Amino acid sequence: MAEPYVIEFDNVGLRYGQGTEVLKDVSFALPAGSFHFLTGESGAGKTSLLSLLYLARSPTRGSVKLFGKAVQSIARDDLPEVRRKIGVVFQDFRLLDHLSAIDNAALPLRVAGYPEAEIQKRVTELLMWVGLGAHLNARPPTLSGGQKQSVAIARAVINRPQLLLADEPTGNMDDKSAARLMRLFVELNKRGTTVVIATHNEGLIRTFPYPRIHLVNGRLSIYPVGYSPDQAYLKTEADYV
Amino acid sequence: MFKRPSDIPFARDTSAWFLPWMVMLMVFFAGLTTAGTLSLNSMLSRWSRSISGSLTVQVIPIEEDGRINKRKTQQEMEDVLDILRKTAGIASAKALTDSQMKNLLKPWLGESFLLEDLPMPHLIDVQLLPDAEVDLEMLRTLLAQKTPNASLDVHKLWLGKLIKLVRTLDFLASALLSMVIVTTSVIVIYVTCSSLAVHKPVIELLHQTGAHDGYISKQYAQRTALLASVGAIVGFLGVLPIIYLLSSVASEVQGGLLSEARFDAASWGLLCLVPVLAVVLSTLTAYWTVQKTLRRML
Known part of the structure; x- marks a missing residue:
């Protein structure tokens, strides 16, 4: 039976070192198969929230549950298995410059120990689909910003993750490419992947009718479809799509 | 088919460049020390076999x-x-x-x-x-x-002193070998830690994509094995002419102890283990260092 919630935050706080909290009393839960936008001003805590979701950090206080398990209680040796269920598109791509596009996109499959023939087949197909068929062996420094982003996205989705997190995934793309990419995310979501996309792109949010999680100074609000942060605050189970 | 490059860009590690040199020196000194120790012990065993069951009486x-x-x-x-x-x-x-x-x-x-x-x-x-x-x-x-006018010459007493001398030299050789091993291990640890610091973002990315510590440690171990092998081969090749030269000189010394210092097949076998052990030691040290360091990361 599928977990009712993929992500559960309960009164979560996060601070770096002795600084002030960048996330304060954050509580929310996202059901499996949901699609949310994560919005907020720069510095509101979007990237910090995402870093808790892809297990790069532990919360300073409160409880984070992923796939029904409290993150703090997951043994270190079991973390890779949890991380393999999560695909991440970083704002700065984080591609490895010394590897080709195909090797970059293949990383999640390689670390999971897939056979090389299957890796080549799956990665080639995906890179061709995202329009990089002519650049399979190109290294990131020779690719444009949009092409790099496509490689980063391919890497995030190649392992068919249960949870997809994207930090400004359309930031370097024209509208046509952004729409094409969003259709990929929607398609993955239809197949059961829970999607959280951090973005500033209001046009995108208007075009694709999904609820938004909004952060203001580290505090979180959830808005249903069609509502924006300047409208009434709502947070009920029925608001989840 | 070309070998796929490592996920970690090791070519940027300037600190790793001197690892082959260190392993080369380690193998060179360890090889010389091992050869010396084996020769002395072989000499001692020949003398011991030939004179431990005998006495000499001299009559003036x-x-x-x-x-x-x-x-x-x-x-x-x-x-x-x-x-x-x-x-x-x-x-x-x-x-x-x-x-x-x-x-x-x-x-x-x-x-x-x-x-x-x-x-x-x-x-x-x-x-x-x-x-x-x-x-x-x-x-x-x-x-x-x-x-x-007769006096008894007990070889055992003389041999005992020789054994004591050789044992002392054995001890010094072991101390030197231990020092070389510890120094090389420390250098491998330092080089590995430096590399881990340089490549922290890459390692975090590998972790994020679901890599186990073993996946990352294995890449470090392979890299260290390659660098150490280069150093070990060069160091071993450097020892061979010196052993040959010293053996030739020793065999020309007649009636002395040195002519008994032979280097047999078993000794050559042991000597060949020195570069192999140097590579194994370096590789395991790198693997262990990465494992220990990654344990401190999330």
Whole structure:
């Protein structure tokens, strides 16, 4: 039976070192198969929230549950298995410059120990689909910003993750490419992947009718479809799509 | 088919460049020390085998009016042989012939000398029964009482001093080897930690994509094995001519200890293990260092 919630935050706080909290009393839960936008001003805590979701950090206080398990209680040796269920598109791509596009996109499959023939087949197909068929062996420094982003996205989705997190995934793309990419995310979501996309792109949010999680100074609000942060605050189970 | 590059861009690690040099020096010094230790022990074992079951009795020629009295000297030799043959634990006692004496002196005096011109003591070679417990103190006292010109030379005492010397050298060699091993391990740890710091973002990315620590450690181990192998091969090749040179010089030294210092097949086998062990040590140290360091990361 599928977990009712993929992500559960309960009164979560996060601070770096002795600084002030960048996330304060954050509580929310996202059901499996949901699609949310994560919005907020720069510095509101979007990237910090995402870093808790892809297990790069532990919360300073409160409880984070992923796939029904409290993150703090997951043994270190079991973390890779949890991380393999999560695909991440970083704002700065984080591609490895010394590897080709195909090797970059293949990383999640390689670390999971897939056979090389299957890796080549799956990665080639995906890179061709995202329009990089002519650049399979190109290294990131020779690719444009949009092409790099496509490689980063391919890497995030190649392992068919249960949870997809994207930090400004359309930031370097024209509208046509952004729409094409969003259709990929929607398609993955239809197949059961829970999607959280951090973005500033209001046009995108208007075009694709999904609820938004909004952060203001580290505090979180959830808005249903069609509502924006300047409208009434709502947070009920029925608001989840 | 070309080998896929490592996920970690090791080519940027400038600190790793001197690892092959360090391993080369380690193998060179460890190889020389091992070769020296093996040679000394082989020499000791040959000497021990050949003389531990024997004694020598020397009889000083008896002089009267400034001239050697051959008859009395011969009588004393007979008395000594009689005492020796009656002593429990002695298998045989034979006086060395003139030709045996000449052979013994040849390395020092050359071919052209007359034994009669030299005031040389007469020597009796005594072979002991295997595992015999000969009362050497009683034998020494008896010889002193009945044949005052005879004296007992127990090789065991001399061999004991030699064993002590070789054991001391063994200890020093072990200390030197330990120092070389510790130094190299520390350098491998330092190089690995530096590399982990340089590549922290890449390692975080690998972790994020679901890599186990073992996946990352294996890449470091492979890289270290490659660098260490280069150093180990060069270091080992550097040791070989030196061992050959020293063996040649030692074998030319006649009648001395060094000529007994041989390097047999087993010793060569042990020596070949030095570079292999250096590579294994470096590789395991790198693997262990990465594992320990990654344990501190989320």
